[in-house]
Amino acid sequence: MELYSPEGLRIDGRRWNELRKFECRINTHPNSSDGSSFIEQGNTKVICMVQGPMEPVLRSQSNPNQANIEISITIANFSTTERKKRLKNEKRLVELKATLERTFEQSVMCKLYPRTVIQVNIHVLAQDGGLLAGITNAITLGLIDAGIAMYDYVSSISAGLYDTTPLLDLNTLEENDMSTLTIGVIGKSEKLALLLLEDKMPLDRLESVLAIGIAGGHRIRDLMDEEVRRHGNLRLSKVNV
Amino acid sequence: MIAKKQKLSSGLTVTSKVFVRSRNGGATKIVREHYLRNDIPCYSKLCHKCHTILKPDSKGELPRFILSESPTRLEKEGSIHYVVVDTNIILHCIDLLENVDCFYDVIIPQTVLEEVKNRSFPIYQRIRSLVKSDEKRFVVFHNEFSESTFIARAKNESSNDYNDRSIRQVAKWYAEHLQESNEDIKVLFITNDKDNLQKAKTEGIVDAYNLTDYIEELPNADVLRDLIPQTSNNESFSSSDANETSYPEYYSNSRVLGGLKNGTLYQGILNISSYNFLEGTVQVGAFKKPLLILGTKNLNRGFNGDAVIVELLPKDKWREPSTTIIEEEVIGADDNADDDGDEEIEFINDKERRLLAQEAIKETTAATSSTDGAHSRLQPTAKVVGVSRRSWRYYVGQIAPTSVSKDHDTGNSAKSCFVILMDKVLPKIRIRTRKAKELLGQRIVVAVDSWPSTSKYPQGHFVRCLGEIESAEAETEALLLEHDVEYRPFSKNVLDCLPKEGDSWVVPQDFETTTKRKDLRDKLVCSIDPPGCVDIDDALHAGILPNGNYEVGVHIADVTHFVKPNTALDSEGASRGTSVYLVDKRIDMLPMLLGTNLCSLKPYVERFAFSVIWELDEDANIVNVQYMKSVIKSREAFSYEKAQNRIDDPKQQDELTQSMRVLLKLSKKLKQKRLDAGALNLASPEVKVHMDSETSDPGEVEIKKLLETNSLVEEFMLFANISVARKIYDSYPQTAMLRRHAPPPATNFEVLNNMLAVRKPSMPTISLESSKSLADSLDRCNDPKDPYFNTLLRIMSTRCMMAAEYFPSGSYGYPEFRHYGLAVDIYTHFTSPIRRYCDVVAHRQLAGAIGYEMLDLSHRDKSKMELIVKNINKRHRNAQFAGRASIEYYVGQVMRNNESEQEGYVIKCFNNGIVVLVPKFGVEGLIKLELLGDVNSAEYDEDKFELKFKDFNNKERVIGVFDKVKVDVKSIKDEVTGKRKAQLILK
């Protein structure tokens, strides 16, 4: 298979700057959590459930100045084509967790909730590339659903470089074969809350990859915003009745 | 399996591709997204509609429309046409698709392209380059991504049927789509599959043809008819097939995969012995010794160079490698191509059976007298049970005269005949042609199409004729083809990358302000090359510094100033990899304009250069080294001889001569250091052919002579290469372009040392511990009575060495970078960028390392570098073989006129012949027992490496390895292969 054919088509039929199917729902688990969401980015599927802000179980966990964000990630054994057992403290997962915690500590107005903890539980049901991006988007929606104050949306997307062509929103096959950049864009700005580069990318090409990433992030933001507004209107209509 | 479709807001439709992959015995269901779109154009200039749907790529460029407004007209129908081809047409008839006389405006459905890629990557690459070049107007239509041509797979439909249906859908859509813009256009669907043709017709695709019928529709059908490959022609050989006993069928794919996994089958490259075409070896990681494959049945249709799957034979069938010489031309040269009748019913013919019996007898005697020595030579044997990749390419050969029926001429019908290939380790090929008689005595190119298990010989088809056998043009072209050397003139695309000024290009006067180049025009630079050299890629200078140290500079033509990465010029150079030097012809890696002018460091003119400048102390130790892009002006271009004379002439006291003396002095010190470190001085019988310039007939043969100035230049080139290698490795630890030379494996020298111990007991054995000990032990192997013996030993040692290879630094650990022959820890090629692509890459990496310019991505990416080195290693090897073959041909032509008696040395001994090397001509030849004397009374003593026989005068003679013999050398033309070779007759 050609990852990017001379005719300008990718392995799944998209062009260089096209997103995969992106679908999201919020308030999916209203009974078991304070905020919840479900996103599908291509075949990557993630559920997010948020508890809090709440008092931490242990005193030692509380910070007098701001809220602590704790993220736990569970990856289902059936999420990839080959089933395999994953350990909770697999190195990649630990890194992923740290990256996400750092990102959201800066994007949530943590100062408003001193001495509390915000518990985020992630369940990855299916993986097909863009895992970090998918989780980030799910957390953003989950936090919004939980009514936790944030500075703005953090919308995340991956992008890669094939030869000299930047490609947006990579699936697994593409991710395996090129160096991948994942960014989290803040709202409609060009500021980034997250930037993770796996493998190397030449500096002189980075700009073009960042550019399509940011454009892609803005489109994701709009799609998430649409869902938040749809759900908001739904709730509002119930209140009015 | 009907996948649901969903329309997205972006206009795409998403569906999913579901398939099951079986691996490791389990089955995995895989679901992938599949997007359908409506913006894929038809690429036809006739179309009025598609221009509105185009989308730009990341560089803002829109797709170009390729298919012509006025394509070829069909002879009978009279309408213009495009064609859609299926997978098998491409796989079997790629030559025809590339032919300039047919197949213009071709549509390749994506489905077909993917099938081709899975079945044969080289053919896929050829198709891709056809599409890229535009000349034949090929387009790839991504039918599986287009909403109008995508079809869902039906329940229970096999993947073959589904693909066939998808392809037919393309033909159908194109026909309808183009009808709307132009009523005269026909879109022909071409397939040789009867079932597919039938289905096409019932589905309403009127214009479906098989290849033969399609060719008949073309105005130039007469020229094309003979070029139709055999497998595409159903009735081709069926008549004769019935008579042939079959080869064992290959194992099924799953059985092969399973076997490889559980270790009962092995995979490796088949290597047919050049002395015995019935014996092959496969080197497999699991065994120290290569696996032997003996006899046609075990070789089971494997070609030399094929990647094959083999299965071990039981231990009682393990053998020693054969000591018998067998050439195919001896066995069955007179087979008739059409009539494999009575005597062929038995699979192995009598001669083969005799040879096998002979082997078997030897095997049993070895077993009874079972000494350890005999057993240690036993090698495991195996049989071929599958071929994973064919090495098939174009082959050059000639039609076997005996296979052309002379009795009656039935006019224009195609006849079967055999083509005997120049490469004698390959079997002959059966082709069908109408022109067999015209082609007798001509060198022809053929392609192999298939080798069914029911056919004794592979089947192929005629491609083109090169000219008369033995004419210089035909033989030169033949050897270029045989060694896969690209020799066609550079295309317009490539030439367009050269500076517009052409020959009148000069160094711009403002270079000091516009570039970072250093002005070195005041240095006393000169070049020293062979006489008449036009492509001067290196020049030197030297001087004494105020502190008493020396300044030495090596200046290399700045080729990468003109050859920029990612241009057509660059990719052409990368694919050629090296210039190829034949006796009377040079095939350039880069266009002439660069080689002989803009990048040639000619005297008296300014040129761009890449300079390495050292500060050296009295003992030639490096005090400092600098690298810079520069502008130089050479003062003089010397030949080796002129430079030598000038240095030797005490009357010459000018500055330039003085600096050359400095260079010479330092070069001798460098050389001594290298030799002290253990650099090898191995010999090869290098021969130069003098051409008579009037008649361009080769005049005489001479062994190349070396002067001090030869080694002066060589030393500094090595020195520069080493310095540059260190620098680029330092900056690019993963991808630096380097060259290594592995130490020879001990087993390679085992036989040679055995020979020495038995035949020359007074000689020390050759030690392999280090290159230094090897060099020393070679020095000690001197026969005072015969000064040539040492050279002979060096020639034989050279053959035991590994070949040096290019590699990106990330592929090996630092200790393995070592260049054994030169005895240095790290090495690269930097000094000949005009004729070697490695040097081009090294130049770019050095420019990146010194911050002169950004290094292109392709030289910073390990996987891309691996592709580059793989190709240049192959090209380098082929170029060497081609050069040798060219010398061989001309030596043959020289000897044709002078038959003479010469001294020769026996270098190999078999039980039915000896191999003799004649130093004077650098030729070696086999003398078979029949030409030595009485066949029946001959005895071969394997342990002593000698052959005892009665010669034709009934005199008892014993001849063994290393013996000096007198031979009559004459050149004879082999009537079967049409190859001229040296024939040696023992005196």
Ligand SMILES: [Zn+2]
């Ligand atoms: Zn069109």
